[in-house]
Amino acid sequence: MQAETGPEWLSEEVKTGTTIIAIEFKGGVVLGSDSRVSAGESVVNRVMNKLSPLHDKIYCALSGSAADAQTIAEMVNYQLDVHSIEIDKDPKVCSAATLVRNISYKYKEELSAHLIVAGWDRRDGGQVFATLNGLLTRQPFAVGGSGSSYVYGFVDAEYRKDMTKEECQQFVVNTLALAMNRDGSSGGVAYIVSIDEHGAEEKVVLGNDLPTFFDQ
Amino acid sequence: MATLIVNQPPVGGFSFDHCKRNAYLLGEANKVGSSLPTARKTGTTICGIVFKDGVILGADTRATEGMVVADKNCSKIHHISPNIYCCGAGTAADTEMTTQIISSNLELHALSTGRVPRVATANRMLKQMLFRYQGHIGAALVLGGVDCNGPHLYSIYPHGSTDKLPYVTMGSGSLAAMAVFEDRYKPDMEEEDAKRLVRDAIAAGIFNDLGSGSNIDLCVITKGNLDYIRPHEEANKKGVRTGDYKYKRGTTGVLSKVVTPLNLEVVEESVLTMDTS
Numbered sequence: 001m002q003a004e005t006g007p008e009w010l011s012e013e014v015k016t017g018t019t020i021i022a023i024e025f026k027g028g029v030v031l032g033s034d035s036r037v038s039a040g041e042s043v044v045n046r047v048m049n050k051l052s053p054l055h056d057k058i059y060c061a062l063s064g065s066a067a068d069a070q071t072i073a074e075m076v077n078y079q080l081d082v083h084s085i086e087i088d089k090d091p092k093v094c095s096a097a098t099l100v101r102n103i104s105y106k107y108k109e110e111l112s113a114h115l116i117v118a119g120w121d122r123r124d125g126g127q128v129f130a131t132l133n134g135l136l137t138r139q140p141f142a143v144g145g146s147g148s149s150y151v152y153g154f155v156d157a158e159y160r161k162d163m164t165k166e167e168c169q170q171f172v173v174n175t176l177a178l179a180m181n182r183d184g185s186s187g188g189v190a191y192i193v194s195i196d197e198h199g200a201e202e203k204v205v206l207g208n209d210l211p212t213f214f215d216q
Numbered sequence: 217m218a219t220l221i222v223n224q225p226p227v228g229g230f231s232f233d234h235c236k237r238n239a240y241l242l243g244e245a246n247k248v249g250s251s252l253p254t255a256r257k258t259g260t261t262i263c264g265i266v267f268k269d270g271v272i273l274g275a276d277t278r279a280t281e282g283m284v285v286a287d288k289n290c291s292k293i294h295h296i297s298p299n300i301y302c303c304g305a306g307t308a309a310d311t312e313m314t315t316q317i318i319s320s321n322l323e324l325h326a327l328s329t330g331r332v333p334r335v336a337t338a339n340r341m342l343k344q345m346l347f348r349y350q351g352h353i354g355a356a357l358v359l360g361g362v363d364c365n366g367p368h369l370y371s372i373y374p375h376g377s378t379d380k381l382p383y384v385t386m387g388s389g390s391l392a393a394m395a396v397f398e399d400r401y402k403p404d405m406e407e408e409d410a411k412r413l414v415r416d417a418i419a420a421g422i423f424n425d426l427g428s429g430s431n432i433d434l435c436v437i438t439k440g441n442l443d444y445i446r447p448h449e450e451a452n453k454k455g456v457r458t459g460d461y462k463y464k465r466g467t468t469g470v471l472s473k474v475v476t477p478l479n480l481e482v483v484e485e486s487v488l489t490m491d492t493s
Contacts, residue, residue, distance in 0.1 A: 014373045014375060037377075044371075044373075045371075045379040045381065047381070065375065066375075067343075067346075067351075067375035067376035067377035069377075070377050070378065071343075071344075110350075
């Protein structure tokens with residue numbers, strides 16, 4: 001007779017089944033994420049902000065295991081603090097992404113989290129880096145998380161180079177709304193962060209303010 | 217020749233497949249006079265809430281060991297520092313030792329900095345320790361307290377992820393308690409309303425979850441004041457017996473008495489010394 005330890009979701013790892021997206025525009029980047037954190041079939045946090053600051057003008061979007069992603073973000077936040085004091089300047093987005101990539105690659109077998117790093121620096125303007133599984137690649141836009149599979153078609157079709165900041169924000173909100181509608185592990189509210197040379201601006205779009213599409 | 221086997225992916229929700237079989241088995245069992253075994257669970261209900269002046273933590277008091285209640289009145293609200301308390305769900309030993317270790321480290325840290333410890337510090341220490349053990353320490357915690365930056369409430373999961381929220385629930389009764397919170401929580405509640413809300417949430421866990429039970433403990437933390445109310449309410453009092461099966465001496469009258477001594481002799485005597493080392 002096996003010992004019953006209660007419903008499985010009690011002992012299941014907490015995951016951020018998620019939709020995250022980051023887009024580069026002329027003069028900066030826009031990051032977006034949903035807010036659902038699940039443990040098995042139960043939602044444990046419906047308002048989690050998955051856009052975590054690594055530095056004043058560099059943010060990262062978390063997905064995968066909540067513990068792994070939070071820990072990586074906090075470690076890189078600390079390492080970037082030290083680094084920026086050492087060089088006496090604001091760090092480059094590429095440095096932040098490299099630090100994230102180093103952790104993801106070294107502990108590749110033990111960790112299961114994917115972070116998208118995006119920000120603005122003086123040298124190269126707005127940049128988006130994907131660090132899945134330990135690779136480091138700069139892209140004009142990146143999507144991640146379980147909900148991203150549902151919107152690859154949408155972003156591929158709708159993305160245009162050199163959008164304005166407002167167009168980018170609208171694009172991100174539309175993508176998140178579509179993904180949250182179709183993915184069971186994404187939902188809640190949408191968090192948007194826009195970073196340019198003036199700083200980072202955080203915004204929340206509540207559930208009923210999200211754009212609606214064709215819905216029978 | 218190929219056979220069509222349709223693989224059905226597991227679906228959520230209730231499955232009524234075995235209802236007919238169970239009803240038949242129940243009938244058969246009743247025929248011979250026995251009954252079917254009932255469901256067993258282990259667990260807890262703990263919760264926390266931020267109100268106008270501080271935080272309130274609540275917990276039930278049942279500790280289970282497999283299918284038996286090991287402790288009907290155990291204390292699940294642990295002291296971390298005079299202004300920070302922590303409720304623990306999961307393996308009782310893990311929550312107890314983890315909170316004691318962090319409480320001790322936090323006191324040393326506070327002496328070193330010369331300041332009242334902050335809730336965020338306790339949160340960092342707990343999450344870093346739990347992440348280091350990769351979820352093998354089964355401690356799910358609700359950490360709450362008041363420091364120089366105001367009242368704070370965190371929920372900490374065994375793998376090391378944390379959430380900072382205005383109201384949290386944990387344990388097997390967490391869904392029942394969360395239902396009460398989602399219905400009635402308002403920001404900046406008064407202390408009496410908040411205490412009633414936490415009491416109702418824990419009661420929902422106690423009465424609707426098999427793994428939670430007994431009494432309700434409350435801990436109210438405000439700036440400069442701490443109320444550790446144990447028990448806040450004895451939700452499950454042991455009943456009083458209305459009758460007695462024992463008969464008083466003299467109920468049965470004695471008619472006659474005969475005494476017969478037994479002659480016994482010692483056949484064998486062996487002494488076994490007890491190992492008291």
